[in-house]
Amino acid sequence: MPRRIIKRVGTRGRYRWRTRLRGVLPYGLALRIPKGRVDCGAHEWYRSDERTWRCYHCEVGVTHVSPFSGDEQVAGRLAAIRLRFKALGAKPYTEAVAGEARELFDEASILTGERSARDVPPHSSRGAKRRRRTVR
Numbered sequence: 001m002p003r004r005i006i007k008r009v010g011t012r013g014r015y016r017w018r019t020r021l022r023g024v025l026p027y028g029l030a031l032r033i034p035k036g037r038v039d040c041g042a043h044e045w046y047r048s049d050e051r052t053w054r055c056y057h058c059e060v061g062v063t064h065v066s067p068f069s070g071d072e073q074v075a076g077r078l079a080a081i082r083l084r085f086k087a088l089g090a091k092p093y094t095e096a097v098a099g100e101a102r103e104l105f106d107e108a109s110i111l112t113g114e115r116s117a118r119d120v121p122p123h124s125s126r127g128a129k130r131r132r133r134t135v136r
């Protein structure tokens with residue numbers, strides 16, 4: 001009988017099988033499969049709230065300082081902007097949608113170094129009102 005070969009891609013740390021299982025099971029069942037209690041050895045982070053990042057795989061992996069390098073943070077923000085653009089594309093065109101798209105475009109331009117923050121006008125309706133009041 002041939003031995004089954006298990007490909008070990010993305011299995012650098014412990015508890016990966018638990019994480020994968022939680023990802024495919026219905027929510028109620030997934031809750032019954034906890035994260036590992038001991039350090040997984042190769043944390044993979046997600047942001048759980050404003051100031052907390054947690055490891056997908058273990059309970060030990062918790063930090064209140066971003067675990068990502070500057071480049072990783074920029075890449076993550078650009079990925080989020082891309083997703084938001086995609087979501088905006090499915091909405092009917094309104095002034096609010098166009099305004100948000102402009103803000104996202106300007107933020108992406110700054111993140112990629114194509115523009116300086118000084119060259120980008122302030123956004124938000126409050127910013128727009130402020131600009132209108134000062135312009136004669």
Ligand SMILES: [Zn+2]
Nearest residue numbers: 040055058061
């Ligand atoms: Zn971990």
